[in-house]
Amino acid sequence: EMTPLLLLLSLLLPLEAGTDFLSEIIGGREAKPHSYPYMAFVQHLIEKKKHRCGGKFVLTAAHSLLLFHNLNPCSSLCSSINVILGVHNIKKQEKTQQVIRVKRAIPHPDHVPGRFSNDIMLLELERKAKQTKAVQPLRLHEAMSQVNPGDTCLVAGWGKTTLSNDSLPTTLQEVELTVQDEQECKSAIHAYSALTEICVGDPMEMKICSKGDSGTPLVCNNMIQGILSNGAKDDTPPVVFMKVSHFLPWIKKTMGHF
Structure with missing residues (x-):
């Protein structure tokens, strides 16, 4: 029986996106570099403006990418979405980083856009990530x-x-x-x-x-x-x-x- 191997996505929405739920981690601290090797960072380019988004599959919230455009299961716009693995400092090109395109976005079939019930989605990557100390999937x-x-x-x-x-x-x-x-x-x-x-x-x-x-x-x-x-x-x-x-x-x- 297959045990799911997943990477996790942290998506960061632009402040001008018109949402009513702010972008923040308050009362926290900087994490030890690469202590979360299953975390993925997404770069999404729209009109040449970079929107930052905080195995072979990435697990995330369904509403996140659907706020940008309908990816159901995915359109040609997926070519504008990169998943970056092995990231700690998003302003640096770290040697640990792996950049992989998103092939397909698969929201839960019972998720309704604009609502938060069944708010979960899988992103299929174009290729498998290489496992390193900084990039590890979850079982x-x-x-x-x-x-x-x-x-x-x-x-x-x-x-x-x-x-x-x-x-x-x-x-x-x-x-x-x-x-x-x-x-x-x-x-x-x-x-x-x-x-x-x-x-x-x-x-x-x-x-x-x-x-x-x-x-x-x-x-x-x-x-x-x-x-x-x-x-x-x-x-x-x-x-x-x-x-x-x-x-x-x-x-x-x-x-x-x-």
Whole structure:
């Protein structure tokens, strides 16, 4: 039986994209270089303007690339999307980097553009990545342990680091967030589903990750548990991650098909 081997995507949206969910990792710190070897960085060129986006497949949030244009499953515009692996400093051409084109984008069949339910997508790369110390895929197991309220998890991305400053970091940032109970997200976020989603981030702490890091993984007890999707409209914790364990059957089926 196939065990999924995946790379994770951190997508950074342009500030002028007209979204109501800011691009940020607040209250965090710079990550140790290449301590997240499964992270991927996406460059998306539109009208010669570079939009930064924080195995053979990359797992991300479905709404992220669909905000730019309909890739269902993918159009010729995929030729303008590069996935860059082995990145720490996005302003430098590091020797560890591998640049690979996106061949096909495959959103979850039940995802509705403009909404966040089933907000998960696979990107098929044109070729397999070469595994190095800085580039490593993830193994997703059926027996993934479930997260519980109070668990501390790590999130990484290239989103901005302060609410008052629009400047973006050049190096990968990380922040520790606490898993919340189901009621916390139900009261803060419309249509939260405990079956398919994980509620993360203490409202009493000034720590947050958000749309600038859409698609980034939630790492709990050294295991990938979620994919960042959405949050409250006032840009405060908690935020919602898609529950990876719920989507494992679709991930395995899709990777097997392609």
